[in-house]
Amino acid sequence: MSDYILEMKHVRKEFPGVVALDDVSFSVKRGVIHALIGENGAGKSTLMKVLNGVYPATSGEIFLNGQQLDISGVKQAQAAGISIIYQEFNLINTLSVAENIFLGRYNGKQTVHWKALREKAKALIASLGFDFDVDKLVGRLSTAEKQLVEIAKALSFDAQIIVMDEPTSSLTEKEVDMFFPIIERLKAQGITVIYISHKLDEIYRLCDDVTIMRDGKVTGNSTVKDISRDEIIEKMVGRSLDMEYPKRTVTPGDVILEVKDLGRRQQLKGISFQLHKGEILGFAGLVGAGRTELAEAIFGADPADRGQIILNGKPVSIRSALDGKKNSIGLVTEDRKETGLVLAMDVTENTTITDLKSVSSGILLNRKAEEKVAQKYVDQLNTKTPSLHQKISNLSGGNQQKVALSKWLYSNSDILILDEPTRGIDVGAKYDIYCLMNELTEQGKSIIMISSELPEVLGMSDRVLVMHGGTIKGELAGRDMTAEKVMKLAID
C-alpha cells in the first residue's frame, strides 16, 4: 500500500463561466492531520466538496488507498470512509444527540431500536473522551458539543478520512483548547484528518502537513515544521504582509455614546460604559457572554427594556433597528449570510439598502446615483467583484463582508458596531478591514468591535471590555491588555 491514503490528481472543476479548480493535485498521508489553507475563494471548499461527492469534478482522478475511486454522490463518499464536517453544522436541533448521529440509519428495518441506538451513541461519544446525555436535544448543546456530535456522526460511518471545515471558527479559545485533544485522539485512532483553517496558530499547534491554495491552484505543499508563517502567508496571498495588525493612529476624543445600566430580560444586566469619538472599543468574552445581545440592544434590533442610552449627551430612545439607523448607529452582524446581506440582490442593491432616499430623485430611484455610491465603496474598501451588478452570493466571504460594511458606511453611521468582523475571511481581506477601521476612526467615527479572536481584540482596540454572563466583568487598557487578563475575566 502506498503511503498516501488519499490522492486527488489533476482535478478540474468548472462552474458556468468560472474555473473553480484548475489542475489541483492533493495528496494526504495516512494517519496525519493535514492542513488545507488558503484565502476564501481559493478553492479549498470546492476541492473538499468534490472529494465528498457534492460536486462532480469536470475532470481528474481520486485514489483512496491506491485504488481509483468513482465518487458520484455523498453516499458513495461516506461508504468509502470519507466524512466532512461543515462550518455550518448538518444537525437537526429538534432531535436528540443519538438521533442525530444515526439520522436515517435507525438500524431496524422500519422501527427504531432505541436502546441499541443510545448505547452506540454513548460509546461513540465516550471514544472521544466525553460523556454526556445522548437524549439531550441538539438545539440545547453548545457549539463545541455540537462539534463533538458531528465528529461522532462521522465516526459512526467508520470514516477513514474526516474533513473539518474551519471547525474552530465559532469556538471560543477555551473551547478550542478542549477541542484540539479530540483531534489528536482521532489521529491516535489512525484516522486521517483534513483540517481547513485560516488560523496559522492552529496549524502550527496541530497539523503535520500543510497544503496551500490560491485562486483554484495549489501553491505549496510542505510538512508544517519545514515552513515558516511568512512563507505560508506569502503563498496564500501572493505577497508578504508586514504586520498582522496595522498601528493605531488616533487618540480618542470626547464621549459620544454612554450606556447606563442597560438591561434586557435575563440576557443583559446592568451594562454601563462609555465610547469615545474615534475610539475602537473591543468587547471580549466567551461565546454566549452577551456581547451580540448587547450590540442588538444598542442598535435596537432587540431593544433593551431597562437603562439609558445617551448619544452626544442626549438620552435617546432606540426601539427598533430603524431607530438605531436614525441615530447614526450601524450594526454589521456576525453572520453575513443570514443577517447581513440579501443574497438574491447584487452588490449595488446591498450597498444602498440602508438609505434609498439619498439615491432617489423624487419618488423614483436613480440607478446611476446608486451605481456611483456602490463604486465609491468598492474602491474605498478594495472589494473584488467582477461588476457592480454581481449577485452577492457569488463573492467570496471577505468581499461579502466588505459590502456588509459598505452599507453602514453609506448610511453615514457615526458609531459602527462590528460583530466578529473578520470571521471566516482570509488574511488579505482581514488586513483591509483593519486598515479601514483605522481610517474610519481618523474620520471621527467610533467603533465597537466584538471579537472572539483574542489577538485581534488586543491588536486593534484602544480599550477592551470583557463580558461574562450578560454583564461587563472588567475593563482593560494599556499594559493591562493581555490575553491572560482577558481570559481570567472572561472565564469567571
Next chain:
Amino acid sequence: MNKNRSTLRKSELQFFFLENAVIIVLTAFVVFMVFYRPSFRSWANLTTIINDCCMYGITALAMTAVIICGEIDLSVSSIYAWSTCLFVILCNSMNIFSAAVITLLVGAVWGLFNGMLVAFLRMPAFVATLGTMYTAKGLAYYITEEKPINTGNPMLATIGKINIANISLVPIVFLIVLAVLYCIMRYTKVGRNVYATGGNYEVARLSGINVKLSKIIVFVFTGICSALSGIMYCTRVYSGAATYGSDLTTWCVAAAVIGGTSMSGGYGGVHRTIIGILLMAILFNALTLLGVDGSMQRFIRGLVLVVVIMFDAISKAKKR
C-alpha cells in the same frame, strides 16, 4: 480547451431548459394549436383570450408582488367574489364611479387586514389569508343572500360595451396596472424594500427597513387589484355572486411562477408574469377549443400549478 468550452455550453443550455421548461412546453403547445385548430388564430378568438386573461391578470400582477415579498395571498378569489357582489349592489343605488371607488377601498381594507395579521401578529400568510378567504366569501354569501344578483345600471352597460377592434376596456386597465406596479417595484424605494424583505427578512429589518410596512403594502395592493378584477368582471356580466372567481388564486400563483417569480421570495418581477398570464389563458382557451370539458380543465389547472412549482423547486435546488 475546445472541449471544455463545449461542456460549459452544454451545462448552460441544460440550465436554460430547466429554468424555462414550463414556458418551452407551453409555447410548443401554442404552436401546435395554431396549426392544428385554425379557429384558434382567428382575431375573434385571440381578442377573447386577451380580454379574458387581463381580467384575472390584474390580480396576478399583485400576487407577483406578494410572492416577491416572500408571502402568499390565498384570499384573492374571495375578495374578488365579494367585490363583484358589493359593486353590483352599490350600482343599484348610486353611480358606478362612486361604487367602484368604494369597492376598491373595501378591497384595500381586506388587504390591510391581511397585511396587519401577517406583519403585526406574525401569522404565517398562508393561515392569515386562508382565514380571510373564508371570511370574505362568507360575507359575500351573506350580503347576496346566497343568490347571484344583477344590476341594470345603464352606465355600467355603456362602459361594458366599450370596444376597439373587439378589445374591451379590461386590457387597457390591465396595462395601466402593469405600468404602475412595474414602476413601483423597479424604480421606487417601496419596491426595492419589498424585494429586500422577500429576499431576507432579517437582513432587511436589520438594515433599518420598515419590513412590516413592506408587507402591508403588498397585501393592500393585492386587495385593491382583486377588487379591480372583480369590477372588471362586472362590466361584462352585470352581476355579482359569491361563487365567482373560485379558481383565481391558483390561476394567479401559477401565472406568477410560470413567469419566473420564485416562491422563495426576493426573485422575479411583475412584468415577467405577463408571460405566465398569456400562457395560462392560451392553454385553457385551447383546451376549450379541443373540447376538453370544464371539470377536466380544473384538474389540468391544478396539475399545471403543481408542475410549475415543482420546477421552481428543482431549479432552486440546482442553483445551490
